[in-house]
Amino acid sequence: MKNEMTMVEVDIWHPAQQQQMFRSLLDAFSYPGRIQTCSQQAEPSLALLAALLDGQTTLSDPQDMLEESIWPKLEAQRVPSELAAFVLLDGSHAPEFVPSLGTLEEPEGGATLLLRVASLHDDDSAVLRMRLSGPGIREAVSISVDGLHQDWIDARNDWVSSFPLGVELVLCDAKNFVALPRTTRIEIGGAA
């Protein structure tokens, strides 16, 4: 068991693996709503953090989802959720804070929220159905999610309502992830 754990960790901390992880995430941001499969054995949420973070960035983990031993490897500075550039969260709980949305002059200050959900589906089979359109989406697509509190989408739609301010959501289940940048229009329950 211990060996297996070490193997997993070796994977996600290797620069070549991080490059591949980044390219999957790049596809996810370029084509919102397309569910990407994590090529690594680790959970996508952890592999994505490993690929993106270093000592220059800030991370918040208000629900203590990360093991303490991971923090030194991520190198990120620990800050309150309201200020963090990256926030790792359990999507089944309703939002309890307002993340950084950036400013008019510097909208890149808006946070990236990684929400852990139960499962992602590219059809209507799960509880929370979303219809997506906007840049990167040629024709509106539908995805559905289990284990995501609907308040997240309502709050997110509020946070992105005055573009260019806003937040990016990355929904991760045990194997897959999907990105919802601030430009994506999300309609809840939209019939396919």
Next chain:
Amino acid sequence: MNAHYELPLEDAGYSFGFLDEYAKKEVRRCILKAIAIPGYQTPYASREMPMGRGFGTGGLQLTLSLIGADDTLKVIDQGSDDSVNAVNLRQFVQLTCPGVAVTEKTQEATLIQSRHRIPEKMLTEQQILVLQVPYPDALVVVEPSEARRKVMHGEADYSRLLVKLYEDVVRFDEITISHRYPTRLNGHYVIDPSPIPRWDVPRLHQSPALVLLGAGREKKIYAVPPYTVAEPLVFDDIAFRVEDFRDANGQRIACRCCGSTVSFLDELIDDAGNVTHQCSDSSYCEEEQETISARKQA
């Protein structure tokens, strides 16, 4: 680049892609924000590269942060794979990224770094186009202060830019911008699409491929995401026009090499003063010629 030059490997050596992992991670985080905010010039640190700023270091840093051992790279300069800038950058990537394949064929490439052109062949979703940018801000002609330009961009206030275009119309009956034509993305930010000709601007609109723009000297990264509305800035009653390649008789001029009448042409003037035209995209031109000679043989 000196053909015999070798990277000094005796010390710590260089990591894959020359840049250290911290530099790559910073560029990668900026790329993601740039895609999420189409057209916004995301600031980044822009590391020192072993070539002068202004020689494509912005594009190169994007390429080196994106590239992996399974990528196939194409580098072009003004449409040509063989000009000095393209050859230098391609050699540098080959030197620092072992395992990366290079190609001159547009359809074979997964990553295309370009200076001043978009390849003639339609790009696909499997490709990423990286453009080198000398001047990233379209507003710089009307507002010298960057702080004020950032506010104007945030508010999508482009009235002064429109006044500039209007003055052109009044004085010359036409908008006189030949390249770097200001283009509005997703109804908000106006970008300088790098010095591509007007011909290439409509191809940013609803492009299947991601387009990333990197300015090394000005330290900015911005993006045209796939399937995004990209409209050249115009007036309702004055339509946007691309370059006109018709001769005095109204006939479309053909490339002197491949005979194509649908490509962007370079004008060449020889010592005797004769004017001829040739495709600017050398890889497209060669392929057209091969198709023609294959047809002749058949």
